[in-house]
Amino acid sequence: MAVRLSPQECRTLITLDGITKTFGGYRALDNIDLEVKDGEFLALLGPSGSGKTTLLRIIAGLAFPDAGTVAFDGEDVTGLKVADRKVGFVFQHYALFKHMTVADNVGFGLSVRKRGQRPPKAQIRARAEELLELVQLGGLGNRYPAQLSGGQRQRVALARALAVEPQLLLLDEPFGALDAKVRKTLRRWLRDLHKQMGLTSIFVTHDQEEALELADRVVVMDHGVIEQIGTPEQVYMEPATAFVSDFVGETNHLPGGIHVRPHEFRIVEDGGQPVIVESIFRKGGVWRIEGSLASHAEVVELDLDATLAPPSPGDTIRIVPRRLKTFPQSGATSHDQA
Numbered sequence: 001m002a003v004r005l006s007p008q009e010c011r012t013l014i015t016l017d018g019i020t021k022t023f024g025g026y027r028a029l030d031n032i033d034l035e036v037k038d039g040e041f042l043a044l045l046g047p048s049g050s051g052k053t054t055l056l057r058i059i060a061g062l063a064f065p066d067a068g069t070v071a072f073d074g075e076d077v078t079g080l081k082v083a084d085r086k087v088g089f090v091f092q093h094y095a096l097f098k099h100m101t102v103a104d105n106v107g108f109g110l111s112v113r114k115r116g117q118r119p120p121k122a123q124i125r126a127r128a129e130e131l132l133e134l135v136q137l138g139g140l141g142n143r144y145p146a147q148l149s150g151g152q153r154q155r156v157a158l159a160r161a162l163a164v165e166p167q168l169l170l171l172d173e174p175f176g177a178l179d180a181k182v183r184k185t186l187r188r189w190l191r192d193l194h195k196q197m198g199l200t201s202i203f204v205t206h207d208q209e210e211a212l213e214l215a216d217r218v219v220v221m222d223h224g225v226i227e228q229i230g231t232p233e234q235v236y237m238e239p240a241t242a243f244v245s246d247f248v249g250e251t252n253h254l255p256g257g258i259h260v261r262p263h264e265f266r267i268v269e270d271g272g273q274p275v276i277v278e279s280i281f282r283k284g285g286v287w288r289i290e291g292s293l294a295s296h297a298e299v300v301e302l303d304l305d306a307t308l309a310p311p312s313p314g315d316t317i318r319i320v321p322r323r324l325k326t327f328p329q330s331g332a333t334s335h336d337q338a
Contacts, residue, residue: 012169013200014059018068021054021224028054030224032068036202041194043215044204047247050221052204053172060170061085072167088161095157096145099147102156103128103141129237131159134193151182151202158190162197169194171203175210187213208248212236220244226324243328252300254293260327262288265302271320274298277311291317 014036021029029051036042044052057063059070061082066236070078073297077085096105104111106128110119119127132138135155144155154174161169174190175183191214194201211218220227220235220243228240237248239245245259252260263286275291278299282288286303287310294316302319304310311317 010039012036013038013073014202015041015071015074015158016055016059016068017071019055019058019065019070020067021058021065023064028224029058029065032224032226034073034219034226034229036200038200039198040200041191041214041216042202043204043211043218044202044221045208045211045218045248046221047206049223051224052206052219052221055221056170056172056202056204059088059168060089085168086164086166087168087170088164088166090154090157090161090169090174096153096160098145100144102137102143102145102148103132105145105156106141106159106163108160119253127163128159131162132156134162135159136189149182150178151186154178154186158193159207167200169199169201171201173204173206176205176207183210190214212248218246218248222247239325245325245327250301252298252302254298254300254324257327258321259327260300260321260323262301263303264321264323265300265319266322267302267304268318268320270318272320274316274318275302277313277315277317279313280310282306290315 012035014034016032016034019029019032019034019123020027032051032055044055046052054063055134059067059081061077065078068078069076072085097108100108103125107124110124110127111118111121129138129141132141134159137152137155137159140148140152145156158174169282175186178186187210203214215232217229218232218235219229228235228244228304230238230240235244235248239248239259241316242257242259245251245332250262252265254260265272274294275289276294277289277291279290280287283303285306287306287308289302289304291302292298300319
């Protein structure tokens with residue numbers, strides 16, 4: 001996980017108060033309260049239908065709430081259209097103009113400004129070239145989108161969003177259309193760019209790894225409500241609800257509402273719970289062991305350091321949790337065990 005800023009030490013740039021949105025009889029957002037700090041990289045994380053994209057669109061001015069207010073730097077902008085909010089967008093599918101050169105795509109937002117606000121053509125071109133250098137695409141301004149890779153096109157989309165000098169950058173599943181290796185490279189690059197430029201950014205994702213790697217704070221959403229807000233470490237290590245425990249990371253469900261992550265088990269010689277090993281496979285630097293509890297028949301998954309000799313299918317091993325989380329109906333309680 002990346003080094004985090006301290007949001008509590010920064011001024012509040014965006015304030016959402018009681019945001020509610022319905023579509024027909026479906027409540028997409030239910031009384032959402034949220035503050036975004038200046039310079040923060042905030043992730044809206046959740047499954048399809050959680051309300052994360054609807055919330056991003058309301059922040060942008062692409063949609064409007066049925067109730068609640070949106071404030072930018074203390075000013076109520078709830079009724080303002082997107083053009084008046086000074087935000088930049090990056091979407092999953094680039095949305096570049098195929099008939100325009102890369103440089104013209106980057107400068108598009110400046111070129112369509114009203115006459116009194118529009119910079120001269122030479123200045124727009126210079127700004128486009130400057131941003132292309134920033135996103136590591138210098139010298140490609142005369143190419144067309146079809147001549148670029150997917151990762152390059154997404155960088156062009158980001159440069160175009162930055163051209164208008166937005167006070168807020170919004171990203172909706174920005175890497176979803178790219179292959180895994182390119183996504184990882186671009187995530188690292190975007191995080192560095194965010195810090196370099198001092199941006200305030202909000203991005204929507206269903207990819208927990210992406211959220212944990214990029215964000216200063218993660219807003220976990222489900223069915224139109226916020227389940228938890230916290231740093232990546234907080235939402236992973238101290239999930240506030242059973243949903244967060246399930247959605248962020250991998251979790252074993254044991255009798256009594258107990259949740260244990262695969263890496264939080266250890267194999268012991270005596271005591272513990274017996275597990276009958278069913279399968280073993282390599283998962284990065286660990287062996288992933290799948291088995292069933294002899295006493296309850298629940299399937300469990302646990303990780304074993306890949307430098308150690310793994311058990312074989314059919315073997316019985318004994319396990320104890322180093323740490324577990326319980327979610328009784330009354331709330332959530334964490335327990336640490338050595």
